Amino acid sequence: MRALSGLWRWRNNPLRRATDLAEAWVALVALLLIAVAAPLTGWLVGRTAQDALQQSARRQQHARHLVRATVVRELGGALPGAGAESVSARESRSRVLAYWRAPDGTRRQGPVLADLRSPHRGDHFRLWTDRRGRLTARPLDSATATAHAALAGLGAALLTAALAETGRRVTVWRLVRRRYARWDEAWDRAGPDWGRAGTNS
Structure with a gap:
């Protein structure tokens, strides 16, 4: 929700920097990945694991x-x-x-x-x-196969969410570092003139 309010807040703000807008967009993308991609990935992995494990369970029950x-x-x-x-x-x-x-x-x-x-x-x-x-x-029974598939799906969803959040944090960290580097450059350019008589400051 903060991602949406951040985008709206910076929409027409004259003090908006490119990094502020980029940070809001990164937060929105991460939110969408966590809310949509993580559950979808978990469901797909769980479904695939369920099909494979149930097939393996049927083979084992037939052969053992x-x-x-x-x-x-x-x-x-x-x-x-x-x-x-x-x-x-x-x-x-x-x-x-x-x-x-x-x-x-x-x-x-x-x-x-x-x-x-x-x-x-x-x-x-x-x-x-x-x-x-x-x-x-x-032999593997059906209930155990389902439990293993559910754990695989949950693990995949959590991993996807963790990767999205990690990507967001790394990107924001880099944006903040770039912002601080620009501030340092601006201070270095403006700093020596402060307090001197006859300068253009």
Whole structure:
């Protein structure tokens, strides 16, 4: 709103400098970018991310299968790559040797993390595999994909607004520096004559 009032105020003002008008126009452009371009960019990025993530979620849900595994025996230690899990997640899971049937009917066996606190031989649990029975991560669900897309859109909108405001501040800073440099030049030209008798000041 200040951008509009600034433009109106400087419209016919005889004291208006070029930098004053430029500063008002820069503020107006930044305001329009923040009000229009930022939400539009956020919506476009969010929509694109939503389409891509939902497609990926459908592919994963089609390619990954939840199968029933059976504990052969408990194993000590941790699986490679399990160090990134939280302590509470590791405490509720046990490392076991288990077997399961792949969706194509082949039998598979190997060390896995089971959602069992104290596993015994013959206990059953569920795990995710691909079509060939190889272990894989849980597929992306639709709600998680939507949440990720919304975060991407929000991040893009905030980034666009931040870039517009940063551009405005840098431009205004340069305009002010140029204005001060011109004042310094004017003072340097006028300053030595002040207070002297017989000068044209």
